Amino acid sequence: MDLLFPVLNTIAGVVISLSLVYFLAxxxxxxxxxxxxxxxLGVQGDARYEQPFLDEPETFDVYFLVPCLNEEAVIGATVAALAPGRRSTTIVIDDASDDRTAEVAREQGGPNTIVLSRQLPNARTGKGEALNDAYLLVRRLVEERGQNPARVLICVMDADGRLSDGALSHVLPIFEDPKVGGLQLAVRIRNRNTNFLTRFQDFQxxxxxxxxxxxxxxxxxxxLGGNGQFTRMSALEGLDGMPWSASLTEDLDLAISLLIKGWTLETTPAASVDQQGVESLRRxxxxxxxxxxxxxxxGKRIVDIWKNPDLSNARMFExxxxxxxxxxxxxPWSILWHWLLFTFIVRADSVFSYVDGPLSLVVGxxxxYVLTFAPSILTTVVxxxxxxxxxxxxxxxxxxxFLVMNYLSFACAWGAxxxxxxxxxxxxxxxxxxxxxxATASPSTTSAAASVPASR
Structure with missing residues (x-):
């Protein structure tokens, strides 16, 4: 036991130090x-999410891909906000929904909205497969319309996603740099005032x-994330196979693939996307x-990263x-945190051995507090x-x-x-x-958007 304490305390110290350095860096x-x-820092703090095409330069053709499975509750307002784009097309990927997702999308989306219908048993096989089906449709439309893939952007949106006012006016100029293959917008939680959980998600x-x-x-x-994710079509065409994988985080997988191919991935503080936060702990x-x-x-793709001689040391390390x-x-921290708490209790006499009066107690x-809650203090200010x-x-x-919500991370990490x-x-x-x-459509409304079957 005499050896166990110093060994585990040393390991805990190393993990804490590395995590703190990584976070602060x-x-x-x-x-x-x-x-x-x-x-x-306060840029976009009071942004509105109603007119994404405000002041749009119209320098790129944009295809919005919106994967949907039973999204009747939110899809109407999403496609309605994307409808005014003069050089954009919205493709709603209906993944064999049981509700009226497709009907609402057709009614609220207008003539520039296409509903891509996926049918069982090919449907509901993951978000990546749904996006790949839509990508095949985009390739066909780009060819038919005579568009240049290098001047075509594909934006993945969640069914409840809304782009901030003027988002396209800030995003499109970034893609004028030919090295930029993708861009991810910061996320704001729209229903952040609902309860503690939604506010904490917004905080994160x-x-x-x-x-x-x-x-x-x-x-x-x-x-890259799954909402407000822009990619250059020519970058996607240069990947090995279809862009999106079957991974549970197909967006992260795509980011790795693009970086390995030498593309730069960007973001901007001048635009953002908002979405619903999850309102229940179980969900x-x-x-x-x-x-x-x-x-x-x-994590297994770290091998691919280290094998690539063309990646800079900074990119490879990050x-x-x-x-x-x-x-x-x-x-590791989920275990070491409780070990340190146990040590703090059973060895309180040595922990507080420095105390020889009120002043030393307060200083200690x-x-x-400063060392333990440094991330909390910094993020509170931010x-x-x-x-x-x-x-x-x-x-x-x-x-x-953070002290309480860490247990959510612990449970999810071990559950994963x-x-x-x-x-x-x-x-x-x-x-x-x-x-x-x-916005929702009634069963009697006349469809204004096109509908096509999935290609596979």
Whole structure:
């Protein structure tokens, strides 16, 4: 036992130090990138999500792909917001829905919306397969319309996704750089005021994920997500096989494939996409467990990254570090955190041996708080500055909620590992909730959008 304590404490110290360095480096790089571009942290804090084509330069043809399985509650407003684009086409991929998803999409989407119908048994085989079917349709349309694949962008949107006002005016100019193969927008949670869970999801996306993504611009290794994900069609054509894999995180898989091929992946603080947050703990665990499983499975592609002699050292290191996070930090930390708590209790006498009066106790507690809650303090400040409407109380609560919400990450990481051991790769879809003012079609309405069957 005398040897066990120092060994495990040393391991815990190493893991804590590495995770803290990684977190602070990622956040610091993001804030430095914003300052370098003379952009304030609060940019887009009060953005609206109603007119994505405002001031659009119309320099690219854009195809919006919206995979749908029983999305009647939200698809209407999504396609309606995408309908005004003069050089865009929206393809709603109806993955054998049981509800009126297709009917609502046709009614609200207008003439530039196509409903791609997938039928069982080929349907419901994963988001990647649905996107690949739509990609085949895009290739045919691009050829028929005589469009240049290098000037064609494909944007993947969730069924509940909304682009911020003027989003295209900020996204399209970035693709004028021929090295840029993809771009991911920051995510805002639309129903963040519903409860604690939705507010915490907004906190994670808006104060952590977005900032670290800005930092990854330095290496051009921004990670792609499944909502607000833009890719250049010519970049997709240069991949080996179909763009999207059967992975549970097909977006991360695509990002790796594009980076290995030498493309730069970007983001911008001037545009964003919003979506619904999950409102129940059970559904949130299911969603995050799937994300963890996909991320952990993608770890095997570190081998592909290291085999590629054309990748710069900075890109190789950043990509490898990002893919290793669940294995090096989340899983070990779930054990080591409780070991340190146990040590703190059973060896309280040695832990507080420095105390010889009130002043030393206060100094020690302050030092312990700063070291333990450094990420909480930083993210509290960032979240408040990202959106002044949040309020100081909510920002402090969200920052310190990490201590409790870590258990969600622990449960999801270990649940994902168990599913991997069992060979379970089934797709657990995130259910949506109807929103006030959501557009829906009546059964008697006349369809305005085209409908085509899936190609396979």
């Amino acid at each position: 990622a956040m610091g790089a993001g804030m430095h990138e914003l300052r370098k571009n003379k952009t304030k 996306f808006w104060s952590m994920s977005a900032i670290t993504q800005f930092g990854r611009r330095k290496t051009g290794t921004v990670s 949130l665990i299911v969603q995050r467990r799937r994300w963890y499983q996909g991320h952990m499975t993608a 990509m490898s570090a990002y893919l290793s996070v669940p294995w090096l930090f989340d899983l 507690l302050v030092a312990w 979240y408040l500055r990202r959106d002044r409407r949040v309020g100081l109380g909510w920002a402090i609560l969200m920052g310190h909620a 590992l168990l599913r991997m051991i069992q060979g379970r790769t089934g797709w657990d879809k995130t259910a949506r909730s109807a929103e006030p003012g959501e």
